[in-house]
Amino acid sequence: MEQCENAASLLASVREQEMQFERLTRALEEERRSVGPSGTLPRPLPNLQVIPPPTIHVTAEVTRHCHTTTTRTVIPSVSDTLSLDGTGSVTGMSGYNAPIDRMYRQPTHMDYPTSTIPRNFHYGPPGGYDDYRTGPPSETYASLNRGTRMDDRYRSYEGTLDGDMSGAGDMYFWGGGAPLAQGERGSMASLDSTLRKGPAPASWRQPELPEVIAMLNYRLDPVKSNAAAYLQHLTFKNDKVKSEVRRLKGIPALVSMLDNPKKEVHHSACGALKNISYGRDPDNKIAIKNCDGIPALVRLLRKTRDQDLTDTITGTLWNLSSHDSVKMEIVDHALHALSDEVMVPHSGWERGNDGGEESCKPRHLEWETALTNTAGCLRNVSSERIEARRKLRECSGLVDSLMYIVQSQINCKDVDNKLVENSVCLLRNLSYQVHREVPGCERYQETAPVNQGPTPANQKTGCFSSRKGKGRKDDDGTLDTIDIPKRTTPAKGYELLFQPEVVRVYTSLLRESKNPSVLEAAAGALQNLCAGRWTYGRYIRAVMRQEKGLPMMTELLAHGNDRVVRAMSGSLRNLAIDARNRELLGKHAVPNLVANLPGGGQSQPVRALSEETVVSVLSTLAEVVGSSVDSAKTLRSSQGIERLVLINKEGNRSDREVRGAGLVLQIVWGFKELRRTLEKDGWKKSDFVVGVNPPNNTRSNGGYEDSSTLPLIDRGGKQDRDRNMIPLNDMGSGNLITF
Incomplete structure (x- = not known):
């Protein structure tokens, strides 16, 4: 009986003693909260010196049917007072549920500040972690769930940055760790606090x-x-x-992170590369290319099944392709x-081709950002050279998907979006020089007409053209x-x-x-297909007439x-x-056509058209008027003669015009x-005899000129900067990029 009383x-x-520990824990929690702004910190951590808790040795002898002596040492652990995200978990005696047989590490003196890397950490005053005499928190609290062994990888940098961070040496890339800013200690693992709203601690800086x-x-x-x-x-938006x-x-480091298996790492790196690659500065794009950024992006694209990441990867490639x-x-x-x-899986072409969903059904869910980005990227690269166009044409399923996208959007009456624009521009570029570049193009070529011999003697016109x-x-x-x-096969x-x-x-x-x-x-694609002397060019010119395409283009002039x-004029030519x-x-x-020439007078104001467009209109007029006196009469009645003479006599027009x-x-x-x-109208022969040499590519005697449209490049050789620079949408509102 006496033994039972002693045990009780x-x-x-x-x-x-446990109640004393509870009161001590609450006191520590209140003191810790008072350190942060407004008395609280989001996802807080202890910002005060950790006082080693007293160690209490209690010996209890409990006798039931046999005599057993149990001796235990009770040490309150940080893991018993804080949850894994840094918030307190002790609620009182009823909530204190630490197992009585939990194993605790023996207190030892360590020379490192901390062993945890908490995310979303708001930095407290200096010295918050500088004296953990009892060692790091228990393994239960460690956010990375590391073991008890600590090596140099987990030590925080505490040296000053005066000598280390003042220059731009190789240490910024090749260094094994990231030094902390002056006046800060502990693990600088999260920058989320910089993206939060609200005041930061007074000692914290960007x-x-x-x-x-x-x-x-x-x-x-x-x-x-x-x-x-x-x-x-x-x-x-900060060049x-x-x-x-x-x-x-920083670019090689970001590229290397694309192969990191953690989603958060490669997603953030890809987002940074997307922003860096956007803009007209070619050096950033070249730097990404030179450190094998494109193969790294491709590897990530093939591995990921995350739609947001796919959007980011394709957006980065679109930026680079400019x-x-x-x-x-x-x-x-x-x-x-x-x-x-x-392109193939998201366009819906395979399903529609297999008799699945009808193409006329709206497919808005299929038009993801990645599809628009990819079409824009391929649109840009298709303007490079013949080798690029050849590989694009022969890429399995690409042209089929593009045609399916455009036809589906036509059926849905939605033809003005960016996806259709990129797809049609890509089709236009792939149609460039198609009569010369596709495999087996020789079998489509047609011979020259038999009536294209020298001009008969009775049609001589001196120095004038023989088109009369x-x-x-x-x-x-x-x-x-x-x-x-x-066709025998589709x-x-x-x-x-x-x-x-x-x-x-x-x-x-x-x-x-x-x-x-x-x-x-669309007009440029038709111009490309009608260029040259080949069988399908002849077919398409006839079908355009049957489909009433000529009046459409005439109105669009x-x-x-x-x-x-310019595109309509070139296609009509x-x-x-x-x-x-x-x-x-x-x-x-x-x-x-005449309405687009300069010098319209008061009744017809002059249109501010570029030199390239005026030259294109003049070339089309030469083609249309060249063999028909009726067309020449229409030109005269439309005040075309006045405008043409004005271009020659005005003195401020280019040589080409x-x-x-x-x-x-x-x-x-x-x-x-x-x-x-013409003489009755007051014109003289000198008004029509102009000492100019026609360009080498002018069709005379009914000859054929290959006047395909240059893909994304003006025929004058000027780069189409507006088209080459892709209008990628901002990733977020304001100046903050979010995922």
Whole structure:
């Protein structure tokens, strides 16, 4: 009985000691909270010196049927007072549920500050972790769940940065760890606090850019991830910071992080690279290319199944593709991945081709950002050179997917979005020189017409063009219809680019779209397909007439966009190779063409068109008027003669414009039946005889010129900067990038 009373007394003593520990813990918690701003800290950690808790030795003897003596040592652990995210977990006696047989580490003196890397940590006053005499918190609290062994990888840097961080040496990239800012100690593992709203502790400051870049090479993934996210924030629309990141060798570090298996790490790194690659500065794009950034992005694209990450990867590649030196790198390394992982699966082409969902059904869920980004990237690289276009055409499923996308959007009456624009522009570029570059193109070539010999003697016009002959016939014939042989097998791949059926796709876009880029691309694709002497070019010129495409283009000559007018004019010029088309355009399109020439007077204000557009209009007039006196009469009645003479006599027009106007005037003067009428109008022969040499590429005697549109590059050789620079949407609101 006496032994039972002693045991009860000992147990009561133990409970009393536990209550003392509870009160001590609450006191520590209150003191810790008082350190932070407004008395609380988000996801707090202890910011005060940790006082080693007293060690209480209690011996309890409890006797039941046998005598057993149990001796235990009770030490309150940090893991018993704080949860894994740093918040207190002790709620009182009823909530105190620490197991009585828990094993505790013996207190030992350590020389390192801390062993935990908490995320979302708000930095407290200096000295918060500088004297853990009892060693690091227990393993239960460690956010990285490390073992008890501590080595140099987990030690925090406590030295000053005066000598280490003042320059831009290689240490920022090759260093094994990330030094902390002066006045701070502990683990700088998270930069989330810089992105939070609300006041920061008085002793906390924004990290310097060299410090952030050094953290990219830190051994701990949370440090890398948050440093990359912070770089993404800093580089948003800030070209100066982007250049500094490149100078401090931050780009190779970000590229190396793309192969990190942790999603947070490679996602943050990719977002930073996306921002860095955006803009007109080519050095950033070249730097990413030179450190094998494109193969790294491709590896990540093939591995990931995360849609947001796919959007970011394809957006980065779109940004990179705007620089010429990077285009072939993308074609060589990323083309098949973009087609296999994005274009084919997300376009819906395979399902529609297999008899699944109908193409006319709205597919808005399929038009992800990644699809638009990929089409934009391939649109840019397709303008590089013949080798790039060849690889794109022969990429399995690419052309099929593009055609399916455009046709589906036409059926849905949604043809003005960015996806359609990028897709049609890509189709236009792939159609460039298609009659010369596709495999087996020789079998499509047609011989020169038999009537293209020297000009007969009775048609001589001195130095004038020989186009005056009214009886000249074009090899395309004068019939309104043309027999197109049926295919024995369905067209696929690059063959879809030049099938006569594609005319309906482009005429639908000309009819429905209000997007100037879509209109320009559709007309440019038709111009490319009608260029040259080949079988499918002849088919397409005839089908365009049957599909009422000529009136559409004629009306669009009055469009307010300079580039649209130029595209329509160039396409009409190649369509005029067909004799019947040329006759129809001479009757109906000449007034619209003349309206785009400078010098309209008060009744017809002058349109501010570029030199390239004016030259294109003059070339089309020369093609349309060249073989028809009726077209020349229409030109005269439309006040075209006045405008052409003004271009020659004004003195402020370019040589190309003067040459083009002079050529048309020579053609008009070549029609003898018009000379008397022109003289009655007050014109002299000197007004039409212009001492210019026609350009080498001018079609004379009905010859064929290959006047394909240059992809994304003006025919004058000027780079199309507006088209080359992709209008990628901002990733977030304000100056903060979020995922």
